[in-house]
Amino acid sequence: MYELHWEYMAGSIVVQAMLEEMNVPYRMTHVDMAANEHKTQAYRRINPVGRVPAIRLPRGGTIGETAAIVIALGEDAPGSGLIPQPRSPDRSAFLFWLNVMATAGYMTVARKGHPERYAFDETAIAQVEERAAVDLAAFFDLMEAAISGGTTFLASGFSALDLYLAMLTEWSDDKSGLFAERATLSQLCRAVSLRPSYQLAMQTHQT
Numbered sequence: 306m307y308e309l310h311w312e313y314m315a316g317s318i319v320v321q322a323m324l325e326e327m328n329v330p331y332r333m334t335h336v337d338m339a340a341n342e343h344k345t346q347a348y349r350r351i352n353p354v355g356r357v358p359a360i361r362l363p364r365g366g367t368i369g370e371t372a373a374i375v376i377a378l379g380e381d382a383p384g385s386g387l388i389p390q391p392r393s394p395d396r397s398a399f400l401f402w403l404n405v406m407a408t409a410g411y412m413t414v415a416r417k418g419h420p421e422r423y424a425f426d427e428t429a430i431a432q433v434e435e436r437a438a439v440d441l442a443a444f445f446d447l448m449e450a451a452i453s454g455g456t457t458f459l460a461s462g463f464s465a466l467d468l469y470l471a472m473l474t475e476w477s478d479d480k481s482g483l484f485a486e487r488a489t490l491s492q493l494c495r496a497v498s499l500r501p502s503y504q505l506a507m508q509t510h511q512t
């Protein structure tokens with residue numbers, strides 16, 4: 306059985322939604338980051354990087370990093386259509402955009418949410434946060450232009466990229482502004498929000 310180590314409002318939203326889409330049994334283990342559980346020796350044995358999410362796979366082994374988990378799960382369930390399989394025409398574009406979302410997307414969300422981790426004094430911290438907001442807006446503009454299927458990121462249809470992109474919008478403090486200026490992103494996120502898998506993951510992950 307899969308065991309998902311999760312925290313509120315984390316990449317585990319995507320992972321839980323994928324497990325639901327795959328219709329496989331899984332167990333959820335909460336990592337209490339407020340209590341610094343992710344920094345304990347016990348958790349570092351699960352994910353040496355000390356970040357959430359992480360997942361234990363039925364085939365053996367435990368991995369972290371949301372993008373790596375997305376690929377591992379998609380390969381476990383080739384019939385689910387969640388990721389294009391090796392040698393399929395969409396595979397390279399999928400890997401490219403997944404990595405863009407993981408680096409330019411997730412990491413910018415993290416910088417905006419925790420600017421104190423990127424600078425020492427208060428003025429610099431405020432500037433880091435301001436700059437992260439600018440970079441995040443540019444990231445969502447890039448996504449708006451890159452969505453090629455209307456309500457799905459890939460023209461070929463629904464994939465884990467849709468779940469990942471919708472998850473990145475959940476941290477926004479101005480969702481109506483974000484969507485008002487980006488009609489295609491708005492349509493995609495609406496389609497994702499109607500999926501029972503995503504609805505369940507959001508119920509779990511909202512504080």
Ligand SMILES: N[C@@H](CCC(=O)N[C@@H](CS)C(=O)NCC(=O)O)C(=O)O
Pocket residue numbers: 312314315316343355356357358369370371372407411415
């Ligand atoms: N690159 C990681 C980022 C995960 C991440 O930063 N998760 C946050 C929770 S949303 C975390 O574990 N933060 C703990 C820390 O940075 O110390 C991924 O894609 O999964």
